Amino acid sequence: MKARYELIGSAMSPFVRKVRVAMALKGLAYExxxxxIFDPPDWFSSISPLRRIPVLRDRDRGGAVLNDSSVICHYLDMAHPESPLLPEDPWERARALWIEEYMDTEFAFRMxxxxxxxxxxYPLMGQPVDEALVEKTLTKHAPRFYRYLEGEIAGKDWFAGSALSLADIAVATQFANMRHVREAPDPALYPALAAYVARTLALPVFAALEQEEKAASGAIGGA
Ligand SMILES: N[C@@H](CCC(=O)N[C@@H](CS)C(=O)NCC(=O)O)C(=O)O
Structure with a gap:
């Protein structure tokens, strides 16, 4: 029998990984x-009006789909409340949503x-590396992201509340992509953030996906 859920996207997408981690934490089976995303099948635009991944298909709802990793994670959290993804405390919950927003928008876009x-x-697609853009990203954007995140995590184990939440998933999934291009916050400048990234990506739920991604490296999704 097929799993209830089908997740459509590429394993190297930080947004797809975000949903995969949430599903793993909840023990949800999926295919x-x-x-x-650079060469999607013809049927893709009919299920993704923004032409973005991930898309979640719920077979218990006649195969209906949901778009956007945040929407998907919130749906899964409501539909499967065990191992909650958000803190119960209203303030901490709102803080988690803010960190998620920060990572999913500005950080994801720039970094x-x-x-x-x-x-x-781009190299996989045979395009040259834009070294000027890399340099600008490393010198102009990365330091302001790292400074902010360092201030938010210093003295704490998790970004919101007292346990791993969607905020941490959203942060760690972006740093997982950074690790694939050998970028990480300098521990001498950002000690709390560097330690947090190392320990969060070492959690079994992230480490298992990293192994899978490394084994498939050289591919950006698709058959
Ligand atoms: N806010 C969306 C962002 C999804 C997103 O941008 N996904 C990227 C792949 S990592 C994508 O599909 N990009 C399509 C494109 O750039 O044309 C979410 O959280 O799902």
Whole structure:
């Protein structure tokens, strides 16, 4: 029998990884339908109006789909409340949502475009590395992200509340992509953040995906 859920996207996408980690923490079975966002199948636009991954298909709902990693994670958290993804305390919950927003938008855009796409994706597509963009990302953008995150995690184990939450998943999944292009916060400058990234990515739920991604490295999704 097929799993209830199908997750459509590429394992190298930080947003797909975000959902995979959330599903693993909740013990939810799913099938990953690998597609490349750079060469998607014809049917993809009919389930993703923004032409973005991930997309979650719920077979218990007649195969209906949900778009956007945040929407998907919130749905899964409501539908499967065991191992909650968000703190119960209203303030900490709101803080988790803010960190998620920060990582999914500005961090993902600047660091994802400036480092991951440039150093990992474009070379696979036979395009040259834009060294000027890499340099600008490392000198102009990375330090302000790292400074902010250092201030938010210093003296704490997790970004919001007293346990791993969606905030941590959103942070760690972006740093997982950074690790694929050998970028990490300097422990001498950002000690709390560097230690946090190392210990969070070492959690079995992230480490298992990293092994899988490394084994498949050289691919950006799709058959
Ligand atoms: N806010 C969306 C962002 C999803 C997103 O941007 N995914 C990237 C892949 S990592 C994508 O599909 N990009 C399509 C494109 O750049 O054309 C989410 O959280 O799911």
């Amino acid at each position: 990953l339908c690998e597609i490349s 994802g475009m400036g480092l991951f796409r440039t150093r990992y994706v």
